[in-house]
Amino acid sequence: MRRDIFDTHYEAIYKYILYLTNDCHLAHDLLQETFYRYYQKNYDANERLYLLKIARNLVYDHYRRKKLIGFFTLKKEPPANAKLPEEVTLQNAENETLYNALQQIKTNYREVVILRYIEQYSVKETAQILNTTEVKVKNDTARGLKALRELLGGVRNA
Template sequence: MDLRTEELYELHSTSIYKFILLMVSHPETAEDLTQETYIRCHKHIRTFRKEANELTWLRKIARNVVYDYYKRQRILSFIPFTSKHEREEKVYVPHECLLADEETKALYKAIRKLKFAYREAVILRKIEGFSIKETASILGCSEAKVKNDTARGIEQLQRLMEGGVDYV
């Protein structure tokens, strides 16, 4: 890695890892995909135009790495997930990333059941704290889509949480 990539790694690797872990729910896979994110960062650092902040740019790379991973695993035949893919997905968030609080555990389990587009929007907006504009940039979609996906994701989460269903 060049000095700039090393700086970005030091500043943002934990955040990128957590984001990827929320998307794939497997620590070893998240570590591998985080490494792939920084390999791509190093490869394309000269193309970074600073139109967005560095973390937003890295999130976009990380998101693309996650999509490529799912495509390689043949989990995705197209983006976003269909309901069938969501039902077949069996993932477990590691205990070290969850707070001891049972409600928080239930929330993370419910997030895994969201439609992929809703999951992305909810994670970026409500967990990671990105603005609508930043989220739209990361996801490569309109701000209106981000607003709709976030709202629908929150509604679906509320229904799941109220239902008290076992999400695993």
């Protein structure tokens, strides 16, 4: 059963951590720690929700420990040597453009847009993962999409 949980969710959790850190080595380390902590607690319901919460907290904790001021000041380019599960590459120029634009918007907008449109979580699930209200998720989503549209020059419907 534990192997099924890992096989089912590792790719999505890895991508989520990678979007937040832009470091494939750190993402692997935090992915392992995420599943380790998940298995210690033996959550029964909504595995992915708890895995994302754990992953998000681990990313924040990592940067908090390092006391990095620019928590989400990410590189302008995605990792060059990435493929799932070992390396994640962004497939085409459109994805790269979107990825670069995501790095330029506020952290809370970025998280909401990633969870809502890349990971395809509902407003309610996103609010649970981020420990916030559904109203804040809706507001941050609207503001994040507006910021992306401005950065992308209205080229894309975000």
